[in-house]
Amino acid sequence: MDYNSIRRKTRGFTVGFVGMGADHPISIQSMTNTDTHDKEATYQQTRRLSDAGCDIVRLALPDIKSAETIYYIKEREIPVPLVADIHFDYRIALAAIDAGVDKIRINPGNIGSREKTEAVVKACIDKKIPIRIGVNSGSVEKSILEKYGTASAEALVESALSHLKILDELDFRDVAISVKASNVPTMLRANRLLAKMTDCPIHLGVTEAGARTRALVKSSIGIGALLSEGIGDTVRVSLTDDPCEEISAAKEIISALEIGKTRGMDIVSCPTCGRTKISLISMLKEFEAKAKDAGLLDMDVKVALMGCAVNGPGEAREADIGIAGGIGEGLLFKKGEQIRKIKEEKLVDELIRELKIMKDVKK
Structure with a gap:
């Protein structure tokens, strides 16, 4: 509406x-x-x-x-x-x-x-x-x-x-x-x-x-x-x-409320449960800090950080970019397409790198 x-x-x-x-x-x-x-x-x-x-x-x-x-x-x-x-x-x-x-x-x-x-x-x-x-x-x-x-x-x-x-x-x-x-x-x-x-x-x-x-x-x-x-x-x-x-x-x-133009990055993440096999809570904090330091939070994008394969892939596909966790690794999704598997310890840095590329393209 x-x-x-x-x-x-x-x-x-x-x-x-x-x-x-x-x-x-x-x-x-x-x-x-x-x-x-x-x-x-x-x-x-x-x-x-x-x-x-x-x-x-x-x-x-x-x-x-x-x-x-x-x-x-x-x-x-x-x-x-x-x-x-x-x-x-x-x-x-x-x-x-x-x-x-x-x-x-x-x-x-x-x-x-x-x-x-x-x-x-x-x-x-x-x-x-x-x-x-x-x-x-x-x-x-x-x-x-x-x-x-x-x-x-x-x-x-x-x-x-x-x-x-x-x-x-x-x-x-x-x-x-x-x-x-x-x-x-x-x-x-x-x-x-x-x-x-x-x-x-x-x-x-x-x-x-x-x-x-x-x-x-x-x-x-x-x-x-x-x-x-x-x-x-x-x-x-x-x-x-x-x-x-x-x-x-x-x-x-x-x-x-999606009133007019979204003001900045929309970060969605799951609350975690017993199925989560990656350290999503600390990963989310790390991502938010690094995105802020890199000046990325003003980007008009939806970013998903999901902990497992139940809702993860679906939610990540709905986002402009996102990750879905696995056992010691995660899948990177971009515009609904699976891009690649990434080791858990490199997930945040790779997500930041991809966002920087997206920001440069929009300039």
């Missing part, structure tokens, strides 16, 4: 040079976790995120002085748009706009009075900068919490739409919205409700998801379920980890 046939129709705009909305690919975002006052460290991490495939990078700006880092990074012509994450003090947003930021994120729960929001909107209109209304379950306005008794899906959506109304009244259209919760069912319900009530692009994420396995599972279910329904225009996988790990996770979610 063509994903665009089920994707929710939204308004569109650009964040720097990155398009957002239904007419554009789903973008991947992350956020720096350096001290934003440390300009060089923040610049270096932003560059690493860009190199990892991040489309849009967000920076936390705790005070007006930290906005100087926006200018510092922009001066070095880094190839990724920057978003200023604003809480409590609207003047920080104004400073970020003056420094050349590409987008402003405001939190309705703490930005303050309508007049302060209006000041930010007017500055964004002057500089043609979009805004994200970012609602989190941990910072919903007191009045809305009192109405619903908890940060429910309905509370998150009401908070977002009440601020969207202000922007609509100011005739400001370049708006994205996020309604995030650490609870996946709440996050799902909130985004489904929001999708029915506005045509703004939606930024998907599970907030405060945690670390490693727990966070990856929560984000994959929450973000993946909504994308599969056609909801969502940009994503951030929140991890308590190196931000570059968020990019890898987001790429895998998008790739698994």
Whole structure:
């Protein structure tokens, strides 16, 4: 099925040079976790995120002085748009706009009075900068919490739409919205409700998801379920980890759903069982490390590493290239054809060699 046939129709705009909305690919975002006052460290991490495939990078700006880092990074012509994450003090947003930021994120729960929001909107209109209304379950306005008794899906959506109304009244259209919760069912319900009530692009994420396995599972279910329904225009996988790990996770979610062009190498491997006669677990780790070092992970290919002759040959034949294990050796398959037998200790190196040849041919 063509994903665009089920994707929710939204308004569109650009964040720097990155398009957002239904007419554009789903973008991947992350956020720096350096001290934003440390300009060089923040610049270096932003560059690493860009190199990892991040489309849009967000920076936390705790005070007006930290906005100087926006200018510092922009001066070095880094190839990724920057978003200023604003809480409590609207003047920080104004400073970020003056420094050349590409987008402003405001939190309705703490930005303050309508007049302060209006000041930010007017500055964004002057500089043609979009805004994200970012609602989190941990910072919903007191009045809305009192109405619903908890940060429910309905509370998150009401908070977002009440601020969207202000922007609509100011005739400001370049708006994205996020309604995030650490609870996946709440996050799902909130985004489904929001999708029915506005045509703004939606930024998907599970907030405060945690670390490693727990966070990856929560984000994959929450973000993946909504994308599969056609909801969502940009994503951030929140991890308590190196931000570059968020990019890898987001790429895998998008790739698994086969949304648009696959973003990088699709590696499939069996979980191993008593029939496995090669050291597939260590072999997979070795392959991933060597493929990364060789700059092969950005290839648009499906690679299969299978442990035995039950599903191995069939799965390998479905891949662009793959191996199926035997006793102390494996078969190399390429585009459905068996190429040759290879000794176990040489399987990974031969697979890497073949992938390098494939990459050179595509240049």
